[in-house]
Amino acid sequence: MINLRMKQETIYKGNDWWQWAIWLDGSKDELDKVSRVVYTLHPTFPIPVQCIDNRKNNFRLDSSGWGEFEIFIKIVYKDGQVRKRRHWLKLEYHEPAKRRDVMQKEESDVDSAKKTVLFLSSTVSDANTAGILRRILSKHNIRVTSPDEVPLDMPMRNSIERMINDADMAVFVISGRPSLWMNHEIELTLAKKGRPVVPVLIGEGSELPPILKEFQAVKVKDISELESVAEQIIKKSLPVK
Numbered sequence: 001m002i003n004l005r006m007k008q009e010t011i012y013k014g015n016d017w018w019q020w021a022i023w024l025d026g027s028k029d030e031l032d033k034v035s036r037v038v039y040t041l042h043p044t045f046p047i048p049v050q051c052i053d054n055r056k057n058n059f060r061l062d063s064s065g066w067g068e069f070e071i072f073i074k075i076v077y078k079d080g081q082v083r084k085r086r087h088w089l090k091l092e093y094h095e096p097a098k099r100r101d102v103m104q105k106e107e108s109d110v111d112s113a114k115k116t117v118l119f120l121s122s123t124v125s126d127a128n129t130a131g132i133l134r135r136i137l138s139k140h141n142i143r144v145t146s147p148d149e150v151p152l153d154m155p156m157r158n159s160i161e162r163m164i165n166d167a168d169m170a171v172f173v174i175s176g177r178p179s180l181w182m183n184h185e186i187e188l189t190l191a192k193k194g195r196p197v198v199p200v201l202i203g204e205g206s207e208l209p210p211i212l213k214e215f216q217a218v219k220v221k222d223i224s225e226l227e228s229v230a231e232q233i234i235k236k237s238l239p240v241k
Contacts, residue, residue, distance in 0.1 A: 003026050003027065003030060004024055004025070004026040004030055004031070004034075004075065004083070004085075005024075005025050005026065005085075006022060006023070006024065006025070006071075006073060006085055006087040007022070007023055007024075007025045008020060008021065008022045008023075008087065008089060008090070009021045009022075010089075010090070010091055010092065012091075012092075013064075016066045017064065017065070017066050018064060018065065018066070018091045019062070019063075019064045020062075020063060020064065020065070020089060020091070021060055021061060021062045021063070022039065022060070022061050022071060022087060022089065023057065023058040023059055023060035023061070024037055024058050024059045024075065025058060031055065031058060032055070033077050033078055033079070034055065034059065034075055034076070034077055034078070035053065035076045035077060035078045036051055036052060036053040036059070036076050037051075037052050037053075037059035037061075037073060037074070037075055037076070038050070038051045038052075038073070038074040038076065039051075039052065039061050039071055039072075039073055040071065040072040040073075040074075041063070041069070041071060042067075042069040042070075042127060042128050043124075043125065044128065045063075045065075066091075067091070067128040067129075067131055067132050068088065068089055068090060068091050068127075068128070068131025068132065068134065068135065069088075069089055069127045069128045069131055070086055070087070070088050070089070070124065070127050070148050071086065071087045071088075071089055072084070072085075072086050073085040073086065073087060086148065088131075088148040088149070089131075091131075091135070115141050115142060115143045116141070116142045116143070116168045116169065116237045117142075117143050117145060117166060117167045117168050117169075118137060118142050118143070118144050118145070118167060118168065118169050118170070118171060118233070118237065119145055119146065119163055119164050119167035119169070119170040119171070119185075119189070120133070120134055120137075120144050120145070120146045120170075120171050120173070121146065121147065121170070121171070121172050121173070121182055121185045121186075122146075122172070122173035122174075122182075123173075123174075123175075123176070123178065123179045123182060124179075125175060125176065126173045126174070126175050126202060127148075129173055129175075129202055129220075129223060129226070130146070130173045132223060132226055133171075133173065133200070133226050133229065133230060134146065136226055136227060136230040137230050137233065137234070140230065140234055142234065142237065145163045145166075145167065146163075147160050147163075147181070147185070149163075157184075160184075160185060160188070161188055164185065164188045164189050164192070165188075165192065167189075167195070168195060168196075168237065169195050169196040169197065169198070169233075169236065169237050170185075170189045170195065170196075170197050170198070171197075171198045171199075171200060171233060172185075172186060172197070172198075172199050172200065172212070173200045173202060174199060174200065174201055174202065174206060174208075174209065175201070175202035175203050175206050176206065177209075178209050183209075183211065186209075186211050186212065187211070190211070196236045196237060197212070197215050198215070198217075198218060198232070198233050198236055199212045199215055199217040199218070200217070200218050200219075200220060200229060200233075201217045201218070201219045201220065202220050203220075203221070204221060206219075218232050218233070
């Protein structure tokens, strides 16, 4: 059972839109023990909870969209056992070879110094926005880490603490009240003094949590502003001369 894993496929259709699929991968014997797989998608999907019981295609779910997000998976076995997984749906542009060569040259012109490591946190409801921001920042010589990268067989709390300790700065995407996990992540971040911390407030009604009141927030009304937000974050990551 522990060898079952999630796989995905994405096809870029243009205009920031992808067709994608996710399925369960493993040996025939292991897959034959599975009764169904329940996928919980981002709440913005018309039907966010999808139950797939088709063993022939490895419980594959096909869908489409424009943003990255975390998928929560429940694997239900024929004997009644349940195993939980989570998977970050990654959407990548598949550039033609010529464009890829240009991008590689541009990247080689960037300062080859160690990449800034940025810890990015959000609640589930803001995962889509955080995923877009993550993709933008990753194009600017910044290595983004986040809680969804924690392997399922590793202790969540210890793994996140290591991520935060290794990060050069932290960004918290907030549209409502921070979750208990996010509050814990903020506390761990503030325990290490001297690092840039950038709260990103989504929507006009969002407010800065008291624990972050000493930091200047970046406010976002629409996802079209995320490019500008990324530029502000990058400026804050640069060392003061």
